[in-house]
Amino acid sequence: MASTIGDPGKGSKSTQSGQSGAKKLKKTKEGTSVEDKNETKDDEGSITDDIRNADFYHGLIPKTDAEALLKKEGDFVLRKTEHNSGVIVLCISVRTEADKVKHFVINTDASKSYFIDAAHKETSVSNLINFYKSTKTPLSAASNAKLKKAIERPPWGINHDAIFIIKKLGQGAFGEVYLAEYVSEKGREKVAVKTMKGEASRDARNKFLKEARMMRKYDHKNVVKILGAAVHEHPLMIVMECCEGGAMCSYLKKNGKTMPMKEKNRFVAEAAEGLAYLEKQQCIHRDIAARNCLLSGKNNIVKISDFGMSDDKAILHDDTLEKVPVKWLAPETLQDRIYSLKSDVWAFGVLVWEIYSNGAEPYPGLTRLQTRAKIVLTDYRMKMPDDTPTEMGKIALQCWDKVPDKRPAISAILPDLKKLADK
Numbered sequence: 206m207a208s209t210i211g212d213p214g215k216g217s218k219s220t221q222s223g224q225s226g227a228k229k230l231k232k233t234k235e236g237t238s239v240e241d242k243n244e245t246k247d248d249e250g251s252i253t254d255d256i257r258n259a260d261f262y263h264g265l266i267p268k269t270d271a272e273a274l275l276k277k278e279g280d281f282v283l284r285k286t287e288h289n290s291g292v293i294v295l296c297i298s299v300r301t302e303a304d305k306v307k308h309f310v311i312n313t314d315a316s317k318s319y320f321i322d323a324a325h326k327e328t329s330v331s332n333l334i335n336f337y338k339s340t341k342t343p344l345s346a347a348s349n350a351k352l353k354k355a356i357e358r359p360p361w362g363i364n365h366d367a368i369f370i371i372k373k374l375g376q377g378a379f380g381e382v383y384l385a386e387y388v389s390e391k392g393r394e395k396v397a398v399k400t401m402k403g404e405a406s407r408d409a410r411n412k413f414l415k416e417a418r419m420m421r422k423y424d425h426k427n428v429v430k431i432l433g434a435a436v437h438e439h440p441l442m443i444v445m446e447c448c449e450g451g452a453m454c455s456y457l458k459k460n461g462k463t464m465p466m467k468e469k470n471r472f473v474a475e476a477a478e479g480l481a482y483l484e485k486q487q488c489i490h491r492d493i494a495a496r497n498c499l500l501s502g503k504n505n506i507v508k509i510s511d512f513g514m515s516d517d518k519a520i521l522h523d524d525t526l527e528k529v530p531v532k533w534l535a536p537e538t539l540q541d542r543i544y545s546l547k548s549d550v551w552a553f554g555v556l557v558w559e560i561y562s563n564g565a566e567p568y569p570g571l572t573r574l575q576t577r578a579k580i581v582l583t584d585y586r587m588k589m590p591d592d593t594p595t596e597m598g599k600i601a602l603q604c605w606d607k608v609p610d611k612r613p614a615i616s617a618i619l620p621d622l623k624k625l626a627d628k
């Protein structure tokens with residue numbers, strides 16, 4: 206007899222793939238990226254590659270979300286769900302009638318066969334689904350549930366099972382950032398995974414995922430690309446291209462003194478290229494700084510990252526008293542909390558200073574409060590390091606014009622910056 210949710214088949218085990226209530230990240234063969242508090246005793250029915258890569262496998266989505274995806278009779282998805290007693294099982298959800306969706310647990314037996322109804326067993330879950338789909342055999346005689354159309358995951362939807370954590374890369378505001386392997390139909394690729402720790406509040410979750418929403422609009426060689434987000438299990442994850450070289454500020458601190466000037470000029474030009482692209486997309490980044498530029502590939506290509514604060518409104522008034530990067534802020538932001546594309550241009554000037562200062566902290570010797578006072582009250586500007594190319598120094602000063610409209614657009618200074626980098 207077929208077992209629907211709440212009714213596991215007798216004499217068989219449901220397919221198990223780990224347990225919920227997980228806390229710590231770990232690398233496992235089924236790609237589950239969380240470490241169970243209680244060891245999983247039986248994972249022989251765990252997620253296999255044929256399922257992981259299937260576009261109709263939706264991971265641990267709630268029943269109501271699955272039901273919303275199934276519009277017509279015969280529409281189906283494969284998903285994970287929490288069975289009685291906290292065990293995670295695989296199940297097929299299928300619309301049987303206009304107002305009814307049924308959920309069938311996939312069982313496995315000692316010989317590693319998979320089945321819904323013991324009358325028909327297959328050697329893999331995908332074979333089992335293919336059988337029911339191609340023969341139109343009902344999943345159970347009583348329900349008359351037939352598999353007709355597999356409903357795909359939404360674009361950007363990534364399952365946790367597809368992520369294999371390798372090691373920690375850094376610490377983000379919401380949680381750790383990891384190097385990981387992402388398995389998709391394209392194969393295996395190294396990625397960076399930003400995680401959100403704990404059971405986040407709705408507000409924190411939205412904030413975290415806003416970065417993913419912003420990033421997915423952009424496609425440029427000097428902007429970090431997002432591959433998708435995994436949102437149905439904890440920790441939430443944003444999956445993006447990995448920049449093995451890490452943050453530019455760390456690189457500058459370590460290598461700045463011995464770096465050829467040509468490379469520094471290139472860093473400026475590449476950051477400007479990414480920023481000019483964002484400017485064209487009307488994206489206010491709000492956190493342009495060397496710590497938020499990552500380096501990629503063996504040539505250390507600069508990529509702008511960290512869109513956690515970014516927005517696509519033309520001008521933004523942000524009254525929140527959250528931590529702000531004071532030393533990168535323009536006078537109008539410090540005074541009136543106004544952000545615009547031109548406040549990004551100011552921050553770009555500070556980034557140029559950081560590059561020629563080998564990753565030093567801007568406004569050396571000044572506290573954040575002193576910096577704010579000097580900029581707002583005395584119109585103070587930093588002196589560029591002695592060996593900064595003269596033209597670069599001039600451009601940085603233009604970026605620090607007190608009047609936002611008098612600062613150049615990044616697109617306007619880009620040709621000169623590129624010329625300098627090519628010299």
Ligand SMILES: Nc1ncnc2c1ncn2[C@@H]1O[C@H](COP(=O)(O)OP(=O)(O)OP(=O)(O)O)[C@@H](O)[C@H]1O
Pocket residue numbers: 374375376377378379380382397429445446447448449451452496497499510511513
């Ligand atoms: N795509 C990536 N490739 C390689 N390393 C990365 C990537 N993204 C982030 N990191 C590493 O993780 C660190 C933290 O990331 P990031 O600054 O984006 O997090 P965050 O949550 O925005 O933190 P904050 O807001 O405090 O800057 C980075 O400094 C970098 O070392």
